[in-house]
Amino acid sequence: MTKSLTEEHPDLAVVEGRATSVAHLFVDRVAKTPTREAYRYPVGEQWKSITWSEVDRRARDMAAGLVALGVAPEDRVAVASSTRLEWALADLAVMLCGAATTTIYPSTTADEVLFITSDSGSVVVFAENDEQVAKLRGGRDVIPNVTKVVLFDGDGDGDWVVGLAELERAGAAYLAEHGTIIEERIAGLTPDSLATLIYTSGTTGRPKGVRLPHDAWTYEAAAVDSVRILTEDDLQYLWLPLAHVFGKVLLTLPLQIGFPTAIDGRVDKIVENLPIVRPTWMGAAPRIFEKVYGRITMMMAGEGGVKAKLFDWASGNARKVAAAQAAGHSVSPLLAAQHAIGDKLVVHKIRARFGDRVRFFISGSAALNQDVARWFDAMGMPILEGYGLTETSAASCVNRPDANVVGTVGWPVPGTQVKIADDGEVLIKGPGVMQGYRGLDDVTAETLVDGWFHTGDIGEVLPTGHLRLTDRKKDLFKTSNGKYVAPSLIEATFKGICPFASQFVVEGDGRKFVSALITLDEEAVTEWAATHGMQGADYRTIVTSDAVRELVQGYVDELNLGLNRWEQIKKFIILPRDLTVEDGEITPSLKLKRPVVIRKFKDELDGLYD
Template identity: 60%
Template sequence: MSETAVNHDLTAIENRAPNVGRQFFDRVQASPNREAYRFPKGDAWESVTWKETGDEVTRLAAGLVALGLEPEQRVGIASSTRYEWILADLAIMSAGGATTTVYPSTMAEDVAYILADSECRVVFAEDDEQVAKLTAHKSELPHLDRVVTFDGTPDGDWVIGLADLEKLGEELLAQSPGVVEERIEATSPDALATLIYTSGTTGRPKGVRLRHSSWTYEGTAIKAQGILDENDLQYLWLPMAHSFGKVLLSTQLACGFATAVDGRVEKIIENLAVVRPTFMGAAPRIFEKAHGRIITMQQTEGGIKEKLFNQAFAVGTKVRQLKLEGKPVPFLLAKQHALFDKLVFAKIRERFGGRVRFFISGAAALNQEVAEWFHVAGILILEGYGLTETSAGSFVNHPDEYRFGTVGQVFPGSEVRIAEDGEVLIKGPGVMDGYHNLPEQTADTLQDGWLHTGDIGEVDADGFLRITDRKKDLFKTSGGKYIAPSSVESQFKAVCPYASQFLVHGNDRNFCVALITLDPDAMAEWATHNGMTGASYKEIVSSQKVQDMVQGYVDQLNARLNRWETVKKWILLDHDLSVESGELTPSMKVKRKVVEGNYKDQIDALYR
């Protein structure tokens, strides 16, 4: 077995706050008048300081105590990403409770399962739609005493508003001013802070039990690496029900930067231009979409603009290669590059606000070519890696030390091993206590303190981890050749700017086939330039022109693959995969087994 770790000064990590409530109020005390959050209010953005946030969290935490919340009892949050989500989360943990996260897109039956399994006492519900899911399954939720709604309609009894909860808190604080501080003091580092239900690509979601010390570790470990400080500005849109969003909150508490919060995905590009952040976390799909959009826009423009664009990237690629090799850039090439930077690359950077120091990509694998393309344009995407079971972050690349195609080096204070079968094993303060009410699955995943991730990877001599695939996704052809489907799938997204999903199949078969979906937004744009304006997605993708175009991209993909990996046949689906259809998890991962089951007949037909 190989083993590696990165050496850092671990003093700050060892001396970190004992719980999230203390970490939050330490930040309030250290930066009372600095901006903490900003959020959309109508057409403008409203800003609050750490002191103002602290006062509001105190009132809400006291309100939860007034409702009878006991230490480590669970409180659900069923809402999209917004400032109130963060207030609720901080209030729950400051009151000694444990946050249970629920995606707003989760079906009512699954919401009921999660809240019943976690025995939630209180639930913060965003609006009437979320309240209705709870009301419909009220008889299955015997532990649920009260619902607190952000924007929904209170009924004065079971459902109350956020202002009502604050009022309860104010009344309790008038009698017992130190009630929240007492709860924080009584919360041990090992106390349950969060129960996150993995959206799961198979079966029922599992509740991952994460301690306070895991979250304080995550934030402090990132701070110890010197990546971010209080002068940064984060733009946060990620779903907070996902551990990637949650870890960025603990990072903010440790580092002290301000965060602009708006969970509306359709507003990302518009908001980036207004907020002008210095960094943002995102899933690879955001970068793939942005890359595809810019490429197709240039192809549509054609003529001199497209030539200029292509030339800029040719020059930029040469300059980047010379710098990576530590060689000087010739004078004329440097002059050319400076001109192209002004004419082409600066405009790409401006789309993201113009001030981004780096993006952090997580939750799925980022295609190396897409990362390198952005880098040529002067935009650095640092890939990281972790699981819900490791409180999200376990590895990350650094702005001054990164390798594309890897997820960086292990966090200070954690360790990594590669098992004999290639599986990545992780040990450290971020690793979960176990799965809620699932002792057997906990024992399978946690062995001697080492978390078995289910991912296959390799660590280089400098400690950079490269993930090659999910262990359960690897398959063998009837010819005995092993194939890592995610590698092939990722490469298709790099060559085809219209791609949304590309799923490779071939287990025990004599060749590989693929199911393909295209991005509906990109195809609507394509249709306006190809005489199909107003046509439905189904009509567009079934046209001969699109079928021929996709075949061209499949041919490009096959030219770079080993013979046994090449895709011999494929189907273009007449709809994109979605969370609503049950084919994607709420965090946008493909449920491979569900998709294979749904299209079994079509896949079998490709082999006849």
């Protein structure tokens, strides 16, 4: 095996002196900056703020309310909700009462909600609305351990369901009689106490419950803080699902660093909210960046004439400047002057769409297209791609603003070791690695060996120490001609080439050539159709038309120019609908469920090889 990245970079030492638990971390934050803004959240068309001391009061009332309901230390309390202020408050309340949070996506099916709730042994569930309550009520006999459901939106039923306000009132009353209960619960926490149970997306079979202790989260927060890319003067925009490990770690960072968070999980409001909130940074999945890139470049191309030429000229100069700076080269006076003019006329308007204060984005969850990354860098909003898994508490590696190598996931965060096995698999060791899978000791033993977590990802270490990922080990396939193909890299490349692409699924396992399933972004392709003789046509009609087939073929041809002969897409199918979370084809974090998709469209794919 190669040397670990930590050994190659001695400055990446274990982060010492971190808080005992997330609850301790929160208490320390409140003590340090009680009157500073903690969260900003939407109420109707307006945004309201809440300070750390106000968060403390509400979280303590909710925590005491949970104790009054009988929640004991390390009992599991589930949260089934979209990203919103109440999710953050509920999680803090669970931490303060010494229990552990079980995360559930709001899009999770009723059957899987019942499985997760039952398997986790959750005793109380925070439910966002009546839709989530209905999933629980329908299988109440399967989850006998659930004594109460706490409803964010609406009132209780006087029996099994209680409203959030009712829980807080009960908690305040309990605190009046048991004033030290929260301090007692916090004092009982240790670094090894269970903090979170996150169920993997389940791309195959039932999801597995990943056990993450308090030490994993306090370590992640301290490690990212030690890199010094964020300060208390930053403002985070948080929309990612908090049931996902990426979103969960973004909830912990403010407790360590102290910056405020604008929190709103409505994906359709991101573009509208950014110029209002004006964040300095944001975490996101690649699909968000791909959509923005495709939307803006297509819109400018559609303008035609002088505007399109000016955009191309300004963007081209910006790319040259960004490339020179990334390589450590000086920028010529002429290029610098041209870039300054282009920035004033064009590029600053693009930054304004994001609030004009973004210092960087952080991308995770899936591979980011390099062309998209370079474009954002040129626009003055670099994307720092990172890497981690649910089993490693999200942030194992991340690029740095002053050492951002596009196409890599950066250096390990301080205290995490990464090495490459003989077969190319990435192995991770450190405080962020899980305790194991709940109730699955055999599976834990297979993936966690001598403290090293076997990620299932294939990667390599560059001379600079940056980690570059190739593909998922299980996704690599071999054609009938004996050639290996890494589908993820091809898929990410196509999304950067084609501004209309939504999903691109490469297939060819054991077959004589490589093919693809393609879905298109409804908004983008509908706008294109309106100017190409199909105005008013429905999505299905548009994407199955000969005109769109010809359009996509051009982008596939462009893709093939950069691929080895055996990797090239010989045939493809444009599906009449996009892949969705609801149909189980992508995860709530927008990650492709490849086996599900390949199996679901097997007949169509088989037809390509007749």
